[in-house]
Amino acid sequence: AQKITQTQPGMFVQEKEAVTLDCTYDTSDPSYGLFWYKQPSSGEMIFLIYQGSYDQQNATEGRYSLNFQKARKSANLVISASQLGDSAMYFCAMRLMDTGRRALTFGSGTRLQVQP
Amino acid sequence: DAGVTQSPTHLIKTRGQQVTLRCSPKSGHDTVSWYQQALGQGPQFIFQYYEEEERQRGNFPDRFSGHQFPNYSSELNVNALLLGDSALYLCASSLTGGHGYTFGSGTRLTVV
Numbered sequence: 001a002q003k004i005t006q007t008q009p010g011m012f013v014q015e016k017e018a019v020t021l022d023c024t025y026d027t028s029d030p031s032y033g034l035f036w037y038k039q040p041s042s043g044e045m046i047f048l049i050y051q052g053s054y055d056q057q058n059a060t061e062g063r064y065s066l067n068f069q070k071a072r073k074s075a076n077l078v079i080s081a082s083q084l085g086d087s088a089m090y091f092c093a094m095r096l097m098d099t100g101r102r103a104l105t106f107g108s109g110t111r112l113q114v115q116p
Numbered sequence: 117d118a119g120v121t122q123s124p125t126h127l128i129k130t131r132g133q134q135v136t137l138r139c140s141p142k143s144g145h146d147t148v149s150w151y152q153q154a155l156g157q158g159p160q161f162i163f164q165y166y167e168e169e170e171r172q173r174g175n176f177p178d179r180f181s182g183h184q185f186p187n188y189s190s191e192l193n194v195n196a197l198l199l200g201d202s203a204l205y206l207c208a209s210s211l212t213g214g215h216g217y218t219f220g221s222g223t224r225l226t227v228v
Contacts, residue, residue, distance in 0.1 A: 035217075044222070045217075102147070102210070106151075
């Protein structure tokens with residue numbers, strides 16, 4: 001079974017600084033995808049970034065980048081130039097690429113607070 | 117282009133009652149998944165529907181059932197509600213073959 005571990009229940013960062021949110025995963029399948037979602041207090045899960053297990057380069061989306069270290073089974077999210085609007089819960093998730101097993105497995109999340 | 121729409125947004129039910137939650141997927145998406153998110157936790161997968169059939173199921177009892185309609189919209193039904201069923205229920209839609217998921221804002225269910 002797949003497992004996602006997020007060891008940081010809460011993080012603080014100063015506005016305009018960079019922050020790294022940790023995520024480790026466990027699976028025996030070679031083909032999988034890794035996701036990061038942002039969940040503001042409204043409840044909606046907002047997709048941030050995706051990394052496939054066979055992707056050679058780390059994914060980037062604007063201020064978000066994913067530090068993918070396959071051998072260590074880690075997929076840390078880096079947010080550059082933090083903004084007050086980045087304050088939210090952040091979830092790391094994975095799914096297997098077998099079309100019969102498309103469920104997302106989520107971690108417990110990290111609450112990020114950006115301070116002015 | 118509308119995203120995923122869930123209704124109702126909030127619901128209060130009494131223990132033992134039954135509840136139905138509804139989800140309209142993003143335009144062009146044909147697969148709907150449901151997740152339960154208890155307070156302070158990450159979402160847990162309930163089940164996924166594609167072509168009106170349940171394709172994958174998480175570790176939830178048979179009290180949780182669902183349906184997908186020909187227009188791809190979906191319902192989640194929970195029978196014999198327990199206090200522990202209180203949670204945010206999230207619907208996510210996707211397109212078969214793609215890896216992107218679009219989530220709705222959820223239905224917050226409170227069982228008293």
